[in-house]
Amino acid sequence: xxxxxxxxxxxxxxxxxxxxxxxxxxxxxHFDVTYSINPWMHxxxxxxxxxxxxxxxxxxxxxxKLGHTVEVIEPVPGLPDMVFAANGATxxxxxxxxxxxxxxxxxxxxxxxxxxFVAQGYTDVYWPEHINEGEGxxxxxxxxxxxxTGFRTDPRAHAEAQEFFGLPVIGLTLVNPEFYxxxxxxxxxxxxxxxxYPEAFTPGSQAVLRELFPDAIRxxxxxxxVFGLNALSDGRHVLLPDAAVHLKQELSARGFLPIGVELTxxxxxxxxxxxxxxxxxPAR
Ligand code: ARG
Numbered sequence: 001x002x003x004x005x006x007x008x009x010x011x012x013x014x015x016x017x018x019x020x021x022x023x024x025x026x027x028x029x030h031f032d033v034t035y036s037i038n039p040w041m042h043x044x045x046x047x048x049x050x051x052x053x054x055x056x057x058x059x060x061x062x063x064x065k066l067g068h069t070v071e072v073i074e075p076v077p078g079l080p081d082m083v084f085a086a087n088g089a090t091x092x093x094x095x096x097x098x099x100x101x102x103x104x105x106x107x108x109x110x111x112x113x114x115x116x117f118v119a120q121g122y123t124d125v126y127w128p129e130h131i132n133e134g135e136g137x138x139x140x141x142x143x144x145x146x147x148x149t150g151f152r153t154d155p156r157a158h159a160e161a162q163e164f165f166g167l168p169v170i171g172l173t174l175v176n177p178e179f180y181x182x183x184x185x186x187x188x189x190x191x192x193x194x195x196x197y198p199e200a201f202t203p204g205s206q207a208v209l210r211e212l213f214p215d216a217i218r219x220x221x222x223x224x225x226v227f228g229l230n231a232l233s234d235g236r237h238v239l240l241p242d243a244a245v246h247l248k249q250e251l252s253a254r255g256f257l258p259i260g261v262e263l264t265x266x267x268x269x270x271x272x273x274x275x276x277x278x279x280x281x282p283a284r
Pocket of ligand 1: 037041081086087106135136183184269270271274275276
């Protein structure tokens with residue numbers, strides 16, 4: 001079989017291979033918007049918890065259909081943002097770097113997620129000294145970690161994660177409050193590819209991203225505004241908010257299979273596909 005597939009433009013895009021993943025997710029049974037810690041959250045507006053749960057359930061079914069494993073953590077009443085499992089920890093090589101939240105409204109989520117890991121038998125579980133919001137701000141690309149700061153994660157937590165994982169951690173500074181976590185402005189597509197919205201970063205961080213990923217897909221303001229970068233790739237399938245029309249085209253042109261997902265109810269809290277998904281990377 002040919003290793004490349006012809007695209008509409010006639011250029012050859014690489015054939016992509018999915019690798020099975022293990023995810024931790026939290027059903028939004030207690031989901032609500034009762035406080036505002038990012039510009040997407042409007043506590044006065046109604047939230048349909050049943051719809052949020054239905055949309056979340058569809059995402060879990062999609063993952064399972066694609067051959068991935070979904071583990072579930074019980075939601076805790078009074079922690080409406082706990083559905084955003086990506087923020088609960090960062091797991092690389094079976095080692096768990098716990099989360100310590102910026103806002104008091106989410107503080108209790110850190111120990112709740114860590115307790116899950118301990119109960120599951122994980123032994124290398126670390127309670128961090130500095131504020132960090134898990135995979136919201138740490139994104140693993142191959143054997144490197146990209147780390148966001150500017151709104152939530154303390155830059156001192158970047159050094160702390162580097163020491164814990166023994167992997168290079170590259171700091172990136174966010175500037176637009178609508179894109180307050182790294183995973184709202186950048187998505188990992190493969191071991192050496194990302195897509196991102198340049199305007200969400202400082203000029204210096206934009207230059208770092210150009211240096212590391214000269215061929216990256218650049219998102220438009222429209223892509224970013226529909227949370228199109230809050231995407232999850234298994235190396236072949238890229239699950240992302242359905243409204244991200246331009247990103248879906250760009251992904252197809254590069255041989256990925258974009259899959260649009262509706263998580264509109266969770267967007268009322270400023271979250272989507274990636275925010276709901278914490279990847280459990282096994283020991284090597
Ligand atoms: N309401 C949550 C917050 O502002 C949303 C978190 C979204 N999670 C993410 N990984 N970006 O903290």
